[in-house]
Amino acid sequence: MEALFVNLAAVLSGWLTSLGLSPIWADTVLLFVKWIIVITIITLNIIILIWLERKVSAFFQERLGPNRLGPFGIFQTIADAIKLLTKEDIVPSAADKLIFKTAPMFFIVVAVMLYTVIPMGQGMEVINLNIGLLFFISIGSLSTIALLMAGWGSNNKWSLMGAVRSVAQMVSYEIPLAFSLLGVVMISGSLNLQDIVAAQGKLWFIILQPIAFITYFIAATAELNRGPFDMPEAEQELTGGAYTEYTGMRWALFFLAEYTNLVAVSALMATVFLGGWQGPWLPSWLWIIIKTYGVILVFFWVKWTFPRIRMDHLMSFSWKVLVPVSLGNILLTGAGIYFCRWMGWC
Template sequence: MILVSFIDFLLVVVPVLIAVAYLTLAERKVMSLFQRRKGPNLVGPMGILQPFADALKLLVKEIVIPVQANKKMFIVAPIITLCFSLLGWVFIPLREDVLVSDINVSILFTLLVSALGVYGIVIAGWSSNSKYSLLGAIRSAAQMISYEVSLGLIIIATVIVAGSLNYVEIIMNQEIYWNILSCFPLLVMFYISAVAETNRPPFDLPEAEAELVAGYSTEYSGIGFAMFYMGEYANIILISCITVILYLGGWWGFILFNQFSFVVKLSFFLIAFVWVRVAFPRFRYDQLMRLGWLVFLPVGTGIVLFNSGIIYGLNI
């Protein structure tokens, strides 16, 4: 049974890693279109083999460990980050019959894995024994914890409307109409919080090149840097999948396009991540914290209370 579950997990993780590789290529291509320049176009036809060339380059590069670093923790940190980013895929249903496992509180498991992902980044910043890495790790921890609070409230408000904590049941309840019709403000808040949670521009304060070189991953090279990179992009795809499940009906689509509905919706949100990176300048750190604690927290709390009152009143 354990072997079967592990094989099922690999059947989900391997396509995710391939998707991560080609998401990096798609991001560079889309950014080049926005900026009127050519993206990667030399390795393979139209640059389609560029992700494999980048992966090979990172795998063969020397792993440099700073002399004064805590070597064991320095090595473990990127492994923790990548493992937790892949563990979140266990309960994600791409189709009704395509998921590794299914429990009644799958959303809570996703929030748990998301919260534990902070540890890898904090350990990386501390173990590097570098001021830039430590500052990036502190920024990332504060930012991720802050926006996990708002994400939790937004998800609670959505769950109250959906009536379940299980991803499959939430999707099945959207067969007639999608949650975006009744929860559009929650979708906007969820998407902004997701961008901040994944440390993506314009909320990339932990990796601010102008101040912190590369943030918590400054001292990493080779496979260690690649693991952080893969973890970040796996989280981007994961949070986009959750957005599609919660608000856009999951695999439900139009009559002729039902088979590819999930992929089309997922691609839309992934391209939106790239568009936000190109279109908006980086926020200041005080603006980032103010948005999370003084806007999303009270608004999310108010929506939770409002939705609870409406559902309770209708049940009466």
């Protein structure tokens, strides 16, 4: 079971070469196959996730949640997807059409790109990039531009306010996000995510880097625009923020992208802090799924419990609390590494 997918890939690659393709072309085809698989997983995942979030929030709020279509309402999301696909696509007449239309595509492309580097199991990643972590952070921050495009293109005050807030928020939270991951990089000595997983063979980084874990979790919540930091969306204040003017499938793309981001960030969290795909008994690809869903459930829990934070508090929290704390954590980690070497433990 462990090497199921790796073996499948090897078989496919062998078959392609036997057909007479040169190894380079076989690799290229294989890359596309991997991409298609990743995208399928993402889509399926999101169908489950949306259903799960509705069920989980219903549980928190003592409601039933979706329960009509299929067992436990599992097909509700599919029905919703069909509805959204068939809805009228409205583009406001005053909108900047090009920007308005490309924003959701840009958002989802950025979100899907994040999956390139995440190790889904032992030897299972689309590309084994040696700057994987850096790639993840830099691609992740691109989604700000998509939100700004959506807000600007809509030509609506609410959308623009949502976009401006999202830029301010994401730029501010980018810094503690990156800083909190630096501690891990210092200990493992690598930006390659597979190396970081391997470095957690004995001890998960959540134990070595508890402060970084907490700051990363908070910063990631803000990066994902999830409650209590869902300022750019803020249905009750900004009537949907940057997404106000979007309908049908364009809106659904934003929605999909948000969940795609959620899975990616949770998977990264599992990889960097929770030992990645490592675990006893079960195959590695199942472990990463279990850990990712565990993190996602915590995100759900936080969102459905907390009220929304105020914009100025949000900013001051980032600059006055998270940034100093994560900087302090880097200092502490460095001192710890020197101490460890001096004692001859590592």
